[in-house]
Every structure is written in C-alpha cells, then in structure tokens.
Amino acid sequence: MQPETDPRPPDAAQAVETTDRVVIRFAGDSGDGIQIIGNQYTSATAVAGNDLATLPDFPAEIRAPAGTLPGVSGFQISFSSFDIHTPGDVPDVLVAMNPAALKTNIADLPAGGMLVVNTNAFEKGNLQKAGYEKNPLEDGSLANFRLFAIPITDLTRKALAEFDLSVKEKDRCKNFFALGMMFYLYQRPLDVTLRWIEEKFKKTPVLAEANRTALRGGFAYCDAAEIFPHVFRVKPAPFQEGTYRNIMGNSALALGLTAAARQAGLPVFLGSYPITPASTILHEMSAFKEHGVITFQAEDEIAAISSAIGASFAGAIGATSTSGPGLALKGEALGLAVMVELPLVVFDVQRGGPSTGLPTKTEQADLLQALFGRNSEAPIPVLAASTPGDCFETAFEATQIALRYMTPVLVLSDGYLASGAEPWRIPKASDLPAIPVRFVTDAKGGPFLPYLRDPETLARNWAVPGTADLEHRVGGLEKEDVTGNVSYDPINHEKMVKLRAEKVARIAQDFPPTAIDGPESGPLLIVGWGSTKGAIKGALRRLREQGREVSHVHLRHLNPLPRDLGEILHRFDRVLLPEMNLGQLAFVLRGRYLVDVISYAKVQGQPFRSSEIVARVRQLMG
C-alpha cells in the first residue's frame, strides 16, 4: 500500500506531537537537487494549509566541484499554524546530504536539534573535500544533536532495484527519498510532488516512475522502520478566505506587471538581458504569449531598456528587468525616459555588490543608485516590494504610476524576495482596479502640444505613432514647456527641471496614510523598507511578548516619500532603521527630515534574522 493522495495515519505505535512552527533546512551538493526538493516541500506545505516562508541559498557557480564547501546548496523552509514572516533564524531539522553540507550548516543547528545525514556520502574522499580529518559521525562531535544516520543512497538503490537504470541514474533519485522521509516526519501530502514529477519527466516515464518510487520509498521506510520516535502535526494556519498559491517574488513581479497592463488595456513589452537574480522575470513573461505579452531578449542591458522605451513610445507599456550592475548600465536611458516623459517600469532585483559582487546573494544597496544614479536632475519614483506576494501589488502600482504620471518607475526587489516563496491569496481580476489611459487622438484644429500637462498630475499629452495629424518629435534635448520643441532658453530649462521634480513629488498625493504597526508615538519606531519586513515583524512579535513597546513603519514608497512620514518620525524618541546596506535609507531620512535615525546595517548577503533585530532593540532600550 503506497500513500497516494494523503499520508496514511501513522501506526498507533508512532506518537504524534503537535507543534505550531517548524524550520527545516535541506543542504547538499549543488548537484543533489536540493532546490527541487525545497520547492516541493514548499508546495506540499502550502497545500497542507500552513503559512510558510522560504530561503533558498545556492552558490553562484552552476556546478562547483562536487563535494566541496563552495558547492553546497541549501534551502530553508519555515512553516507554522500561525502567521509567519521569515524562513526562521535557526533550523529544527537539518538534512545534510554530504559532509560539506554538514560542515557549512551544523553551526546553525541548536543543541538538541534533529540532524538527518546520508551516511553513504561520508566516505574518505568527501570527508577530505569537506576538510574533516575524522568522520564526524563517529568521533562523538555530534553528540549534542539528535542524529539520524541513514544510508540514503543505499536505501534509494534498494527501492529502485527493479528499475532498468544505471547506478548513477538511481543515485540521482536520492533527493526524493530524503524528501519522502521529511514528508513523513511532518505528515505532508505526497500528491502535489507526485504530479510534479509526472509532468517534469513526462518525456522519460522510467525516470518519472523511479523518482515517484524513491519518494514513496522514503516515506514508507520511515513508517515501517519507525525511524523517528514520533511524527509531528502542524495544524493549518488561519488564512483569509480565498484561493491561494505559492509565489516567488520574481513570478509576482511578472504577474503584477502583466495584470496591470491588462487592466490598462495595453500590450506589455519586456526588454531584458539575462542577469542573476532577475532572469526568471524574463523566463516567466516569455511564457505569457497567449496573453499578448511580448518579450525581447536584447543584446545588452542598454538595448533592453532602450527597446522598452521604444515600445512605450509606440503606445505599449514598456518594461525592463535587471539587477544592480544592469541598472548601472541603464542610467543614461533612464534619464532619456525622464526627459521624454514616457511610461516605463524598471525592475531591479538587487544582489550583493559592488561590481559582480555576490550574484546569488541578497542586498539592498542599490537604493541610492535607484534614487540618484543618473546625470543631472532626473527624478524617478522608486517603490520597494516587501514580501514575495507584495511584489505583485508593487509591480501593479508601479505600472499605475507610470501611466498616470507619464514617468519611468523603478521597483526594487532583491535576491531574497526573488526566490523566496510564500502563500499568496490570488486576487480576482474583477477586484483589481481599472487603469485609465488617455491617448490624445485629435488635435482639435490646433497644433498638437506633446508637453501640455494634466493640471492634477502634470502628466504630459500622449499621442502614439499612427495617429493622423498628431505627428511630433520627442527626444533627449531640453524641451520647451508645452510645445516640446527643442529649447536652450535658461529660464525654460529651470522651469522644466522643476516641473519634472514637481510631477514626481505629486505622486505622493495618491498614497494612503502611512500605516503604523503599534502605538502612534513612543520610545522606539523601527522603520524598514523592502525585504526586511519579515524579520522586523518576527522581532516585533518577540519584543511584544517581552512587554516592550515598539512600533513599526514599513515603506513601499521611497520616492516620493509619504507626506506624513516626517511628522511620524518626530513623534518617537528613537528611530531604528535595519537595512542590508551601510545605511542608505537612514542617510536619506536624516537629510530629509533632520531626524537622528539610528542605522542598523547588515551587509552579509543574507537577510536579517529576527533575533538580530531583537538583540539590537534590547541593546538600544536597555
């Protein structure tokens, strides 16, 4: 009897313990398929009704030498029966598929934590590559942990004895055996993964069946052999009514942009050049062809944004996706988009820098580049997404702003949001606002005035090529107010510089009042932006449990800043700002509001842990 849809109830002998939060970390060689099983665990956990957050952590090299420390790939998932915000500070369970994975991760496992290792991988060569002189499974160094030493490779081979596959092919299924074990431990359903395997290997049915067998094998082995003293139940988290899916940040950006274009009735054009960690935005949108989405893999970053500007000139919503080094290359074209005042959406999925930096690691250090990284006075609205699901809303709002104000808009995400996942309540198209777009189609007898502005938004007139009698020229040279003709007049130039600044500043008129989580005034306000939200929320929960009065404001709008922000900052005795850079937003807020913002900088390529923020607050408040 194999578990097909739901795990069968454990044997009576198997005690069931209920817990409300679990953190599992899978770690292995980058060729071991760790990201695959991490994602499968995520899907199954979502379907089980838990709230969850994930943190994939993989090397920049596609295949670092097998078995080495730089080649270790990790995936951490946290899931719970309550609302959670982070993938967890420390794991409850560490699954180490080889010695290198053990070596690089064991320091994070607290005493008493569960440690599952694949003993077959602990042979001389691998131990040497990981820098172990003695086998840690035998020298007592793991005595503080609950060690489950399992010959996962051997067991997988046994489970696949009947299959006409090479040993190498069989061994590649061992990740699914390990996944089956973890499914058993926390009573996850198998059906989502079984379906995924079916689809993934549909061209090679024998591999599909082998992986399914390995998955079921891992599950059944734990059941039959009672490997774990008890299994765990994590009750579903309370979710708002609705239909849900798991979503990663880059998918949400792609969907948010596409949804906004649909709501505006405009075609969307994504010009992009592959760059980690933004590439999957291009991948996703390339598969939206039946929705009329046009994607263009350009020859370089500059062509990517330039083609998008051309598409906007032609009446589409042009967009481009990149990461920090690519944004640097796009600077001049962004200035052009400011000058010609066309709608444009730019996604910057930030990574560690400068230069090539840490391509697969996360950082928030492009903020000042986003705000100021262009020649002259070139204001651009900047929005930051705070969770994978929030990437949808942020991309949607960015497109709204781009069209309403006729301006390029920059959206900041980061590597952590890009590949991190969370359950996302899928909005209904009918609940999304329509986005009005007003093309000028008639000159009404007079000459067409491309730089005549809407009195409320200061957006200029938009007429697209193909419209009779509205022929006009735009370009990077300074424009005469109203007519858009080239002008070198000094007074006109200053007027236009101020008009462009005022237009962007006015976007703040559409923002809702800034939400404050906690008291409206008091001893401490934590200000955050972007992906630090989860860690800050987790810290707030703990600080409040300890009876501390702390408030939190999380900013999506970084330019323009909300109009009520200055007044809010002044209501608190102290303002703490954690960010994954050397204090860039703190620098902006100090300059803008003359508030003595305390910067808490972390630039390690890794997101903040809630415990770090808790510790910093306790240090501050005494």
Next chain:
Amino acid sequence: MPTTPVKAEPAVNAALTKKDFQSDQDVRWCPGCGDYAILNSVQGLFPKLGIPREKFVIVSGIGCSSRFPYYMNTYGFHSIHGRAPAIATGVKVMRPDLHVWVMTGDGDALSIGGNHLIHALRRNVGLKIVMFNNRIYGLTKGQYSPTSEVGKRTPSTPHGSVDHPFNPISLALGADATFVARSVDTYREHLTDVLEQAARHPGSAFVEIYQNCNIFNDHAFSYMTEKEIRDDNQVVLRPGKPLVFGAKMDRGIRRTAGGRGLEVVALGNGVAESDLLAHDAARDNPAFAFELSRMEPPAFPTPIGVFRSAPRESLESGIWAQVERAKAKAGAQPSLDALLTKAETWTVS
C-alpha cells in the same frame, strides 16, 4: 484588441507632397553640409511611397545626422548616442504596421552603437537604417571616427590615426543584413532610388551614404565624386548587369584567372562584357556581396548601389507569429484570472 498589431493599411493619402513632410523647425546644419541633400531626397521620396504620413517614425541617436527627425513632419524620436536601433526595435516590434527609419552617422552607428547595429541587422528587424558616413566626428568638433582612414590628423590624433577603419558595407554583410546598399549625398537620383528600394525591402535595410562634412572633413569623397573623375572611380551596381565603369564605359571587373580574386580589365582586345562579373544582389550567400564590398581605391573603383537584397523572415513577424500560435492553441486569449491561477492552488473557505 490593442494586444494585436494593426495590420498594414492600404495607402489612402496619395496626395501627399514633399511639403507635407517638412516640419516647422529651422534646419540647423552648417551651410554646405551634405545632410541637406539627404534631407531633400528623403522628403522627396516619402510622399511617393503611398504611405500615410502618420505611419512614419524616424528614430535617431546623437550626432549631426541625428537631428534629422526634427526636420521631418512625421513621428520622431531623437534619442541617446548609439541606441537608435534598439529604441526603433521596440517601436517596430510593437507596431509592425509603422514604417520605422533610423537616421545615424558613422560614430553613432559604428562606434558607440556598434553592438545595437549588428544585432538589429542579424535579427532582420524591419528598420531602414540610413548611415551618413562623413568619416569624422562633426558635432564634437572634428575627432577621427571608426571610418576615418589610417594616418588622419585630427584634434585627438595629432600624429595621425593608427586605427584601422571599418568598411561599413562589409560590416553590415558580416552581420547578415538582408539589404545593404551605398549611395552618395549629392547623387540625388541614385540616392532616392536606393532609399526607395530600402523602403520597399521587408526586413532590415542598411544604407551607407557618403556624406561630405565641409567643416571638418571637406572633400573626403572627392576622389570619387568630382564630376571629371567620378566615372573612372566608381562602379554602379545594376541588377543582372556586368560591372562596367569608366567615363567611356570601357573598363570592367573580372574574376582573376585562378578565380581567387577580382581585377580591373579594359574592354576590347578579346575582353567582352560577357567576361565580366555580373551583379546579383539576390544571392542567399552574402559572400559575393562581401567580395564586392572589398573593392576600394586605389586598386578598384568604389561600388555604389545595392550590394545585397535577399529577404528572410523579420523579427517582428516571427514574434507575432508565435503570439498568434499561442493564442490559437489556447483557443482564445485566456482571462487574467486564468493566468493568475496557473499554478498549484488551494482554497480556504
């Protein structure tokens, strides 16, 4: 639906004249600049194409030639240095019904924008790329360009340039351009004819125009354009016709005996026109056109005319065909809800 391209419309506005294409802006090139002649040719050609005025888009980069859009009463985009082919690609892909021209120079197209040029050509985007080659940087006051000859003395090369120049025609052919031609600013009739062929070519068309900068590089092309000597120094490429040239049309281009190269021969004394190389721009293999492009003075007359005209599917056509296939496969354009829920979903009630 706005998500499908507007199909090309039949010409309706046959009554357009040159004046309809002149904008109200003062033309600000130096007096005597070759750009005036090119502007004249283009303004004369466009009304003859039978295309409504609003369907023209002229995109340019930076440089003297790139002021062109301001002087044409069409849609226009004066962009940033070198990027015009990339911007124009976005326009053409989204709106295949528009007639998109890129006006550029040797610095804009071959130096800072070289990458975009070759990729637009290899993709065969339906752009008409007109490159004004004056072999100098004009707008920045006279530095040498990627087409300047070795030894050229300019403000940035006081000892003479040591850079080997590009041959723009060879470059375009190397990038697999489907239409490649050359003309001269002052050859009104020839230039207009070449531009008209470019306009009617369905994919990328690259036209190099020898253009005289009378301020910084005067007489750059006099060796072949001066009335008294030009027929001896240029050969006009005519489809299907042997390569004959000379004031008396008494010389021609022949393949050498071993077949490895080309040579100039005098007609007569046993050499007939039938012994000469006949021009064929339609060959699929660009090697023949490339060979012609290598004919340079002093050993050879300079070829002008269409080197290559061999259509293949354009980028925009390929892109929209995929969209149409995807829509057909889906039955109709799926709803936004269908897109958002295209994943493993679960419901909480």
